[in-house]
Amino acid sequence: MTAAVTPETQASASSMTQRQILQAMSGLMAGMFVAILASTVVANALPRIISDLHGTQSSYTWVVTAELLAMTATVPIWGKLSDLYDQKLLIQLSLSMFVVGSLVAGFSNSVGILIVSRVVQGIGAGGLTALAQVVMAAIIPPRELGRYSGIFGAVFAVGTVAGPLIGGVLVDTSWLGWRWCFFIGVPFALLAIVLLQLTLKLPVVRRDVKIDYVGAVLIMAGVSALLLWITLAGTEFDWASWQTAALVSAGVVLLALAVLVESKVQEPMIPLDIFRNRTVTLTTVASMLVGVAMFGGTVFLSQYFQISLGKSPTVAGLMSLPMIFGLMLSTTIAGQIITAKGKWKAFLIAGGIVMTAGMGLLSTISADSSFLLLSIYMAVLGIGVGMLMQNLVLAAQNDVPASELGAATSVLSFFRSLGGAIGTSALGAVLSHRVTSEMEKGFGGAAGGGAAAGDGEVPDLATLPEPARQVVENAYGVATADVFLVGVPFAFLALIAVLFIKEKPLKTQSGLERLAEENKSPTAPVH
Template sequence: MSGLMAGMFVAILASTVVANALPRIITDLRGSQSSYTWVVTSELLAMTATVPIWGKLSDLYDKKLLIQLSLGMFIVGSLVAGFSDSVTVLIISRVVQGIGAGGLTALAQVVMASIIPPRELGRYSGLFGAVFAVGTVAGPLIGGVMVDTSWLGWRWCFFIGVPFAVLAIVLLQLTLDLPVVRRKAKVDYLGAFLIVSGVSALLLWVTLGGSQFAWMSWQTLALVAGGAVLIGLAVLVESRVEEPMIPLDIFRNRTVSLTTLASFLVGVALFGGTVFLSQYFQISLGKSPTVAGLMSLPMILGMMVSTTVAGQIITKTGKWKAFLVAGGVVMTAGMGLLATIGADSSFGLLALYMVVLGVGVGMLMQNLVLAAQNDVPATELGAATSVLSFFRSLGGAVGTSALGAVLSHRVTGEIEKGLGGAAAGDGGSHAIPDLTVLPAQAREVVEQAYGNATADVFLAGAPFALLALVAVLFVKEKPLKTQSGLERLAAESEKPLTAAH
């Protein structure tokens, strides 16, 4: 558990440490608002696309070796990111980090389900939720301190995760002991390629549409049609191969289908909304990166408390659906409240709204995985876990891209309206403004623009949170199993033999 937690901490750190540093990083590397979005999206996309591949490999090969390999890829990506001298190199390094994070995301939960019964998983999920929260707190704070410390700088935001990744590899080598069940089966590389290509094409359209080309243009037609065709081919391939990356028959299980849908919608709302909060704190409210990190604490504390308490109560009572429903209600309320913020919002009000959102997410996110793992045969534990992780990450990538486009469009419109077309002409590249060099009037316009645009992002994300609530309402509560995944696998494999006797 210590090794798994260290690994998960590293994965969370990779996603959050750049949050407060990004405005400075993009300014230093002379990037645009689109670059800002892609530094986040590229890691999410790589993680999303590789989660089912890692999940499938875990059914065929040594889980311990695979999770150590994913940590190794994370280390390589982190070092390249730290030494990057352009936005392009940074985005490529984030892809490598994302591939490693995909392995950690899928394999940590698969390993947990193998050794811990669902009835006990609530408690451990609560601990992992706490690690998630600590990583999410530490990330922005570390990033802010690095940026504000002259002799360190933003490059250390990437180097800081390397020791934790090395520690996780060592701990897992010393402590993790899982039986390796090798099966003779082919990895569905064609299906993986088609899934990655199809999702990438649609994400490119969502990210670049409205800025690099018009929504109604030949580029839109090419990307949407191409993405749809590739995903259609992926479904065809997955339905015919012996060992599909995403087994389609798993969606016949109602619990898996509904929790997968809810995970996707939570990803869209949560990642799409919160990834731009740090930018709002720094540009709209004029805070330093360190202060911006501290300002995100209320949401993380709300998440940490709710996920830990919910996990303990679920383990004690065996009842879990009430937490899914309550989480959906509270998360939707939090998104709606944050849709009312502006450049003049007080921190007290912002803190309250963030606590509400954090409490909702804490009750909902981890327990969706628990519900799915409890309702599938042990042979499908890896597939069910990776499918949920895949769609949550996919939702995050879609949300970041789509809501980033909403933010960029609104900011450009507000600045043009406030300063006039000529004054805004310099922003044609959608570059993120450096407030320190702007005159007072222009600075006020930019602050108002980012305040209004961030509220719009949460307003656009709220319906997705509401739809996630609708999905979990239809999930049927079933008693939590008391056997671990390995024990269930042994029991299931013995059934045919018993019947034969």
Template sequence: MTHRQRINALVGLLLGMFVAFLSSTIVSNALPTIIIDLHGTQDQYTWVVTATLLASTATTPIWGKFADLVSKKLLVQLSLILFTVGSVLAGLSQSVGMLIGCRVIQGLGLGGLQALVVIVIASMFSPRERGRYQGPIAAVMAVATVAGPLIGGVIVDTSWLGWRWTFFIGVPLAVVAFGVVQRTLNLPTVRKDVTIDYLGAALIAAGVSVLLIWVTLAGKSFAWASGMSYGLVAFGVVLLAGAVFVESRVTDPIIPLHLFRDRTTTLATLASIAVGVALFGGAVFLGQYFQIARGYSPTAAGLLTVPMVLGSTVSGAVSGALITRFGRWKIYLVIGAVAMTVGFGLLATIDHTTGIALISGYLFVLGLGMGMTMQNLVLAVQNSVAPQNLGAASSTVTFFRSLGGAAGVSVLGAVLSSRIVDLITTGLAALGITLPDGSGGAGLSNLNELPPEIAEVVRAAYGDATARIFLIAAILGALAFVAIVFIREVALGTRTGIEQLRDAQREATAAPEAATNR
């Protein structure tokens, strides 16, 4: 591929990545309307989100392993097809049950796009060269994450569109991405015997799904300390233990366990879990803070997170350019982890009266840390593994980051909910109002119907409780910083993934011939 072809292919891949991340967040502001229109329940509300999360997270390492075995171009296109079909069917859904099933199909495509885009980029560009493209990648991820709720809110508020367009809107972009990839992505397929560990894949997917179901539903559908909770944890652990046993025995495992003998991979994976919990868990509740505690519309709430996008884009672009120029990457990971921790620490000081300009500054600092941390962790791992394990290693880091994010949203949500109830109860008690047991929560659905003095207590509770979420995120950011400090820096390679793989195969072929000639 010429340089122009690689850049054009990169545009198609980033478009696919944008669609994938957009679909994860665009539905958030539309869900209340969807559930009411389709006559769904609160449990089904949760499952509309959980279905995609389960399917994408559980299949990410499987897509990554396939990328080491068969055509990457074919896999990217298959992911886009699954995503497009799932999106169209979701938009046509006539019941919440049908919508949940379609969201699973969407999630399968999403898992593929999450894993494959970074793998294909690694195949096209050398680690040293890859740095200069970190900025656009960070920008796409940040913009899609913030733009999703914003676009979803606008679509729902527009009478002639309706909630179904939250699913349809990504279809044209996915089709364009498919066409660009078909025309420009011409990576050679390195032929080798394909052996797929179906049992290991099934056990990994099942084990992760069970644990994600537990963290998603615990505290809502059943208590954290209950027989159902203990049973799900035990079942998930048994399934994953079985997966580890199988992976240690098969010839071609989905997640090669020997990857974790490398210190960089192990520490980057640990840091990714902490980053996932902190970023996904913390960022999800920003919209709620702006809407409930501060009274902004969904559209305005999305715009208020723009400083975080700007920080992420700037730091991703600048650190990437410097990495490409000087070949050093660890210093930017360290600085990024510090900035992320400081950003969350500053946000842990906010309440329902904190000035918006001050919050914007805090979000900018957080964005600076995000841009230098997320993709550079993947780069560090890609630079340290053998070329034949590039796909599995890249998807493993992405998988654990998503897993941490899924767990973070649920656990931090439970902490937030408990704190809100305590603050509402205390605030109303000061007004001489005693709440019955089991009540104490209020949200956008009934906030405007409350008497002004009670509504103010509720808004203040949401605003003051959010700080605790960011405090926990700051602690996790500090843990990620500790893991990053102990990562050993290895000079960035100057060969693409395809070139490394071809050279490795030539060496493997030449070794027996040399021995025979002797």
């Protein structure tokens, strides 16, 4: 099914100057900044939030996972909607949902309401994730994407650096508190909506398609069943139990039905035939594994800084800077070199090697690790991830027809987010189980440890006597190292996947120019 494109619209869209592209990207980058800020600003506040709301280690994991799961499930839906409606309007709608989710989260008085609000935020983030990169591919040729991905990397780094610092300061400021971690993103989101209205000019592509809601529901239900099993097994019930059998069976059956539906419907949420493209298949596998390793490992670093090392939320934010700077530098430098030389595979291989090394190094940390060593290890991980994430998207976008750019980008985003959700749940379960085990050893049994060891709640170190505090610090140090150790094989498998990707010359035409050549037909007027 092809979109119609008028020559006038095509000419105006495909002949954009660098200044026009930068203006168009300003709203997109503002929107992405909001999404990044909203997730990172909460990172250092979560231990305090969960403690104040009397949540458990499992609920700590689900506050993160809920957003990832909602984002994952809705990315393909947003991608399909972009075939039917104005992409600019859709991005503004996703930002509006983000605002609603942030306000509900800020006023939450229970973990349950907080998790629901994170689902709403995740749906909004799904729109931003799906549409931002589709729009960039439409207006920027793959050969030039490296230059602009450097800008994206800088925005990512600023949002990631600012988030934990702002979150830490807000949590440590008595007259503000953690609720402002959610409120602070609202004005930025509103600014992004206005900027998009003023700067983003795109042809509206309308296609006669049907959205596969059945497939979307089956995918979300199947993934949710498996995530529930991974999160609750070992704490709420045994790994070998009827609950495990029920959840795993339900997840497998629902996902099998999803594949069946996707293979039959005219417009599937995840077009299965796109996996006939070797580059798309391998970059998808690598993206999912990067998601498992990256999200699954780093989401618990802030908790490690605060509980195992006894740092304040503000200091914990500062301690994450080496990883962010490593990511920012590698993304920016790799993007510039790729634009200049046109070669990209070497950066994927180097990123896989360095990311695996970084995960391995972080698997050696403990409650006694020095900040210098931690900084080196985190910088190594950041450098590796920075060389991988954006360039995997670039490789896939470069190797598909322009008519499949949206599908390829959505598939990559979907599986990266899915990997992140699975990684956070699975490694969160590993961490929770190991923390409980270490505390029971330290306290001579769960009963001896009281609340800290027995009921799974995230402990408040300020309320613990010194001997108990040392046991808790050691438990979280050992458990966090285990999380990274489990993540190492996933990082290594990502490296294996990129080794088999065939390097192809980067195209010099934008997505809209390529689409015009493929279709030789009209688009609707620019809005």
